[in-house]
Amino acid sequence: MTTSTDVSSGQPGTQPAESHPDRLPYPIGVAPRKILWPYAISNTVYHLLALLAFLPWFFSWTGVVLAWLGLNIFGTLGINLCYYRLLTHQGLKVPRWLEYTLAVLGVCCLQDTPARWIAIHRKHHQHSDEQPDPHSPLVTFLWGHMGWLLVENREVNNIATYEKYARDILRDHFYFALEKNFLWLWINLAQGVLFYLAGLAIGWATTGQYLEGVRFGLSLLVWGVFVRTVAVWHITWSVNSVTHMWGYRNYDTDENSKNNWLVGIVSNGEGWHNNHHAEPRCAAHGHRWWELDVTYRTIRFLQRVGLAKDVVMPSEKLLKKLAAGKVMATEKGW
Ligand SMILES: [Zn+2]
Ligand SMILES: [Zn+2]
Known part of the structure; x- marks a missing residue:
């Protein structure tokens, strides 16, 4: 196992374990030619609709x-x-009404229902950068970024996987309801209608011109829904792809995770991914003073106003290792 350079010097540079492979084949359940059309079509359509932002008529x-x-x-x-x-990762607890509200915000990002998203992410933790990992960029960068979403993977798309990795989520009536009757889809359509109608009403009322109202409504729809959704997609996907390829390591975890400052800033804290793999349950992903973690700051705020509790902090053992410049190997899990 490769040892670290001195991480306490401010020059973190722990390298992944020597035994770690440079490249991986597709996960065994993947059928590269079997396209998941609902994903491929929605992905393409949203990217095309987001490109409308470049037309001045849709700008506001x-x-x-x-x-x-x-x-x-x-x-x-x-x-x-x-x-x-x-x-x-159950790194904090919030009141149920707040949890469900936040989950609906997540559903509005069109990144799958909570059960599927969580099952895939837990599987990623258990098999990070090994062949069963659903989205390791060690297959190819593009595979880890978005390719894995677009083709069949029998190891992911089966009931046993949900049973194993997301049983706690599916036992909850609210999350189970999201799976049924395409509720997640109706929520996504509803947000688009709301953005458009709000813009239409405001544009029409302030200018007195119906066409101006339509233009303003479409501008809010394009920017507020399509551009935003596509941007959030690429930010989330970068955590899967970029931060398993480029960056520095504070911890000698047994996969290829890295801390990447660019993803860290753009994603509001998810780019400190090597820290996250070292202790997945920890609610704070930034472990050094410069590792700005806006998401964790938000959690601390919720805690201060009494809306979050049982916030999981980095263990003393982990922080001591970091301060002493020592490396650690961790076991895979979530
Ligand atoms: Zn990861
Ligand atoms: Zn995670």
Whole structure:
């Protein structure tokens, strides 16, 4: 096993274990030619609709602001805080009404229902950068980034996987209901209608022109939903792809996870992925002073106002190792 350079010097550079493979084949259950059409079509359509943002007719500053706010509200609260740190890793507890509200924000990111998202992410932790990992970039970067979403993987798309990795989620009536009757899809359609109608009403009322109302409504739809959704997709996917390829390591975990400052900043804290793999349940992903973790700051705020409790902190053992510049090997799990 490769030893670390001195991580306490501010020059972290722990290398992954020598035994770790450089490349991986597809997971065994993958049928590369069997396209999952609902994913392929929605993925393509959303990217094309997001490109409408380049046409001046669809531009409005309100739309741009909504896209940015949406990154933080839907992406950070819905995916980072709820899907990731709360539901998958149980790094904190919040009141049930707040948990469900945050989960709906996550559903609005069109990244699968909580049960499927969480099952896949837990499987990733158990087999990180090994062949069963659903999205290791050691297959190819593009596979780890988005290719894995678009083709059949029998090891993921089966009841046993849900039973094994997301039983706790499916036992909850609310999350089970999201799976039935395409409720997750209706929620996504409803947010699009709401953005459009709000823009239509405001644009029409402020200008007195119906066509201006339509233009403003479509601008909010394109920027506030399509641009935002696609941006959050690529940010989440970068955590799967970029941070398993490039960056530095604070901990000698037994996979290829890295801390990547660019993903760390853009994703509001998910880019400190090597820290996360070292102790997956820990609600704080930034372990050094410069590893800004806006999601964790948000959790601390919720804790301060009494809306979060049992927040899991880095263990003393982990922090001592980090301070002493020692490396550690961790066991896979979530
Ligand atoms: Zn990972
Ligand atoms: Zn995780």
